[in-house]
Amino acid sequence: MDIGADKALLDRLLLKHAVEQFYAREADLLDSRRFQQWLDLLADDLRYWMPLNYNRPFGAWDGERSAEGRDLNWFDEGKFEIEQRVKQIMTGVHWAEEPVSRTTHMVSNVEAEAADDAIVEARCRFLLYRNRTETETDFYVGKRHDRLRRSGDSFLITRREIFLDQNVLLAKNLTTFF
Amino acid sequence: MRDGGERIHGGGLVDIDRGLISRDIFSSQAIYADELERVFARAWLFVGHESQIPEPGDFVLGRMGEESVIVNRDRDGRLHVFLNNCRHRGMRVCRYDHGNTRKFYCPYHAWVYSDQGALIAVPKLESGYHNELDRDEWGLIEARVSSYHGFIFACWDEATPDFETYLGDHRFYFDDYCELPDGTFGDWEALGGIFKWRMPNNWKFGAENFAGDYYHNPSHASVDQVVLSPAGVKGRHTYDTVTRKREVHKLNICITPEGHTARGELFKDDYDYMPTYQEMPVVEDWFRECYAKRQERLGEKSRWFGHGGTIFPNVSYSNGVQSMGTWHPAGPHETETWRIFLVPKAAPDEVKNVLRHYVIRYQGPSGLTEQDDMENWGYAHEGARGTIARRHPFHYGMGLGHERKGWPVDWLGGDVYATEDVSEQNQRAFYARWAAMMDTPPGAETRRPADIKAAE
CATH class of the missing domain: 2.102.10.10 (Rieske [2Fe-2S] iron-sulphur domain)
Incomplete structure (x- = not known):
């Protein structure tokens, strides 16, 4: 067996493992409402984008999503704006999240690739379950593309693209983080 | 309906004289079915x-x-x-x-x-x-x-008057919305995409809230503690940073007999532009220039700054964030809301970006402000469903009898009533029109005065 190939495989597995561990920790922070600590995982130059989805003819996929920086998007913002959302929840009078929802973030199908020494491109599927007050329940399911920047023995999220597989949003709001 | 006889809306379920409205109008399947026929199949x-x-x-x-x-x-x-x-x-x-x-x-x-x-x-x-x-x-x-300054309205009923007649004296307020910031009827450009989402409440909750409910400010206690305004300071409105330096009448405006409603500020004097976007020179210059042009063009009428309103039955517009929203009925217990946002076509990209960035974070399901509205509407709707709850009407009596016609200035319109600050005048006008339409059999004219008793 080619030792070089093994080394490359091992590196990829270790990277995938590191990213999966990072996502598990991130999900835990969000699901246990440690929002301030979650903010520490976001790079100052974060872009956080969730487009709308259009119904388009087969093959016309270029126009399937609303454009970042130009069209309407469910989210198209940076860390400052995310910080405001966290602050809003922590006022205790953000009625859409007061009482705070119960959430469970599931992340699977993780693929990670080192773009260079500093940057990792990661892709995954997500299932975000939300239950609030008594019976209100939402499932948000889709794909996520992240750009992670190495930071010590962990990562900072510098870009998060969130592709929620819905046309008409079935949840009344988007008060949770993806 | 409860007595098995013919359902009476005006004076029955909707008692405008006492400011009482039955919760049934939000939760009854039979009333909802009639709404589709008598309101939605006849309105613009x-x-x-x-x-x-x-x-x-x-x-x-x-x-x-x-x-x-x-x-x-x-x-x-x-x-x-x-x-x-x-x-x-x-x-x-x-x-x-x-x-x-x-x-x-x-x-x-x-x-x-x-x-x-x-x-x-x-x-x-x-x-x-x-x-x-x-x-x-x-x-x-x-x-x-009917395309009104580029905003397209449609109607299924041949007996309904043309759109401009339907708009009535609301025209002044909708024109103000349709005008660009410089006071001209130039081109607006819809941003790509339509916000479409579901909310668990009757469509009328959104319509009456946007009609003019300055009383619901406690809903937004949280957003007022964070930074949302594009000016980059606390507060959620663009005008939060400027209006406190001006003397204004904060007005609720209702238009009888059409039941359309508006809200906004009437400046008590001609004020110069107040710096709003200090951190963004291109944006600041553009709005400053527009402001001056608008004052020159409109004269005294430039003292009116609309905040938004509801064109009966389910079209709500917001000035400033320049949105057009529709509360589409999706069963008595659910609404599918659609909303588009517009920017002045000829404005610099910097201006368009500021506006776009602001609207996304203000309204809609990801918007810091509307999220709290929908939470309240959803659970208020639940409160309109219970057997015991439905024995007790909702209270719409705030400011009843204090509506003033032709006030504070005479150019606000003919069949127009105004109240200052908080009042449920606009909701009463909305439901008076609703009741009139619901009590009118198919084929008949649905326009009818709402019988407001004006204050002296």
């Missing part, structure tokens, strides 16, 4: 903006009541609104959200319609129909269309 409804379909052949899907419609510009440039529904078996003839086409093709039996609604092809016309199908009789079902 907003379906889209011309900038969404600029070229011949362009179309965008819209919605009227519970039903899908195609809003298009045909090959000759004419606007149409068609029921998105094949005349043969009712399959949708278009399931793409937007695009450009000369034909709408039914996937079920392949009936084909032109961009002008004509039935242009039917398979087996000869062998199956023996040439006995008159295609001229089976074109797409088409609504009346």
Whole structure:
């Protein structure tokens, strides 16, 4: 067996493992409402984008999503704006999240690739379950593309693209983080 | 309805004189079914903006009541609104959200319609129909269309007056909304995409809230503690940073007999522009220039700064974030809200970006402000469903008898009443029109005065 190939495989597995561990920790922070600590995982130059989805003819996929920086998007913002959302929840009078929802973030199908020494491109599927007050329940399911920047023995999220597989949003709001 | 007799809305379920409204109107399936017939099938409804379909052949899907419609510009440039529904078996003839086409093709039996609604092809016309199908009789079902400064409204009922009559004295307020920041009727450009989402409440909760509910500020206690305003300081409104330096009347405006409503500020004097976007020189300069032009163009009337309103029944607009929202009924207990946002077409990119960035974070399901509204509407709706709860009406009596006509200035309109700060005058006007329409049998004129007793 080619030792070089093994080394490359091992590196990829270790990277995938590191990213999966990072996502598990991130999900835990969000699901246990440690929002301030979650903010520490976001790079100052974060872009956080969730487009709308259009119904388009087969093959016309270029126009399937609303454009970042130009069209309407469910989210198209940076860390400052995310910080405001966290602050809003922590006022205790953000009625859409007061009482705070119960959430469970599931992340699977993780693929990670080192773009260079500093940057990792990661892709995954997500299932975000939300239950609030008594019976209100939402499932948000889709794909996520992240750009992670190495930071010590962990990562900072510098870009998060969130592709929620819905046309008409079935949840009344988007008060949770993806 | 409870006594088994004919249901009376005006004076019965909707008692404007006492400011009491039955919770049944939000939760009853029977009332909801009548609303679709008596309100939505007769009113002018907003379906889209011309900038969404600029070229011949362009179309965008819209919605009227519970039903899908195609809003298009045909090959000759004419606007149409068609029921998105094949005349043969009712399959949708278009399931793409937007695009450009000369034909709408039914996937079920392949009936084909032109961009002008004509039935242009039917398979087996000869062998199956023996040439006995008159295609001229089976074109797409088409609504009346009116484009008002580029905002497209449609109506199914021939007995309903034309759109401008329907608008009545609300015209001043809607014109103010349609004007660009410099006070001209120039071009607005809809940003790409339509916010579409579901909320667990009757459609009237959104309509009456946007009609003018300055009383609901406690809903937004959280957003007022964070930074949302594009000026980059605390607060959620663009005008939060400037208006406290001005003397204003904060007004609720209702238009009888049409039941349309507006809210906004009337400056007590002619004020100069107040710096709003200090951190963004291009944006600041643009708005400063627009402000001066608007003052010059409109004179005294430039003292009116609209915040928004509701065009009866379900179209709510917001000035500043320049949105057009529609509260589409989706059963008595659910609403499918659609909203578009517009920016001045000729504005610099910096201005468009600031506005776009602001609106996304203000309104809609990801908007810091509307999130809290929807939480309240959803649980208020639950409060309209209970057996015991429904024995007790909702209170709409705030400011009853304190409405003033032709005040504070005489140019606000004819059949127009105003109250200052907080009042439920606008909700009463909305429900008076609603009740009048619900009590009017199909085919009859639905415009009727709302009988406001003005304060002396």
